[in-house]
Amino acid sequence: MNKKPIIGISGNFIMDKGGMFPGYKRAYVNDDYVKAVAMAGGIPYIIPIVNDEDLAKEQMSNVDALILSGGYDVNPLIYGEEPKQKLGAILPERDKFDIWLLKEACKMNKPVLGICRGIQLINAAFGGTINQDLSYDENCYIKHFQETSPSTAGHTVEIVEGSRLNSILSSKVTTNSFHHQSLNRVAEGFKIAARTKDGTIEAIEKEGENFVMGIQWHPEMMSSSSPEMLNIFKELIKNVKKV
Numbered sequence: 001m002n003k004k005p006i007i008g009i010s011g012n013f014i015m016d017k018g019g020m021f022p023g024y025k026r027a028y029v030n031d032d033y034v035k036a037v038a039m040a041g042g043i044p045y046i047i048p049i050v051n052d053e054d055l056a057k058e059q060m061s062n063v064d065a066l067i068l069s070g071g072y073d074v075n076p077l078i079y080g081e082e083p084k085q086k087l088g089a090i091l092p093e094r095d096k097f098d099i100w101l102l103k104e105a106c107k108m109n110k111p112v113l114g115i116c117r118g119i120q121l122i123n124a125a126f127g128g129t130i131n132q133d134l135s136y137d138e139n140c141y142i143k144h145f146q147e148t149s150p151s152t153a154g155h156t157v158e159i160v161e162g163s164r165l166n167s168i169l170s171s172k173v174t175t176n177s178f179h180h181q182s183l184n185r186v187a188e189g190f191k192i193a194a195r196t197k198d199g200t201i202e203a204i205e206k207e208g209e210n211f212v213m214g215i216q217w218h219p220e221m222m223s224s225s226s227p228e229m230l231n232i233f234k235e236l237i238k239n240v241k242k243v
C-alpha cells in the first residue's frame with residue numbers, strides 16, 4: 001500500500017477560562033486544518049509545542065511536510081523592533097518552537113505552508129519585518145479583519161503572474177481575511193506572490209526548488225466549500241518528496 005504523506009500541523013496553547021480547571025493549559029489546533037489536510041489526501045498530525053530544540057527536530061523528522069498554523073502575533077523583538085502600542089498578544093515560547101520546526105523542515109527540504117501567523121513567522125524567521133498593526137501602514141485602506149463567517153470571502157486578492165501560487169489559483173481570487181498585521185519588508189530569498197488592492201501582502205514564496213509558502217488568509221476555513229482553496233493543500237502534499 002502506498003502510504004499517504006504525513007502532514008504535521010504546528011500546535012497552539014489554549015487556556016481554559018472556566019469549567020473544571022480554570023487556567024489549565026491545553027495543546028490544540030483548529031479542526032479546519034485537520035479537515036483540509038484529510039480532504040486534500042494527507043494524514044493530519046498535530047505537532048504539540050515542546051520547549052526542547054532536539055525534540056522539536058525529532059518531531060519534524062517524523063512528518064513529511066509542515067503547516068504553520070495561525071495564532072498569536074510574532075514577538076517583534078525577533079525582527080528587531082520594540083513592541084508598539086497596537087501589538088496583540090504574543091507567545092514567545094511558541095515563536096521559538098515554530099522557528100525550530102521551520103528551520104528543520106527547510107534543512108530537510110520538506111515543504112512548508114504558513115497560514116496567517118504562519119506567513120508572518122516565516123518572514124520574521126528569515127529576516128523580514130512585520131507591520132505590528134495595519135494602522136501603521138499608511139497605504140492600507142481595506143478591511144482585513146472581516147466581521148462575517150470564517151468561510152465567507154471578504155476581499156479580493158491579486159495573484160502575481162508566474163508565481164508558484166499562480167499555478168494553483170487564478171490571477172484574481174476572493175478570500176476571507178482575519179489579520180490585524182501584515183508583512184512589511186519581505187525576507188531575503190522570498191518573493192511576493194499575492195496582494196490586495198491596497199498593496200497589503202497576502203502571500204509569499206521562497207525562491208528556489210523547495211516549496212515554502214506563506215498565505216495571509218485562511219484557506220483551511222474555505223476548503224470544504226472552495227476546491228480552489230483546497231488546491232493549496234493538495235499542492236503542499238504534491239511537493240512531498242518520495243524517498
Ligand code: MN
Binds near residue numbers: 143155178216217
Ligand atoms: Mn487580508
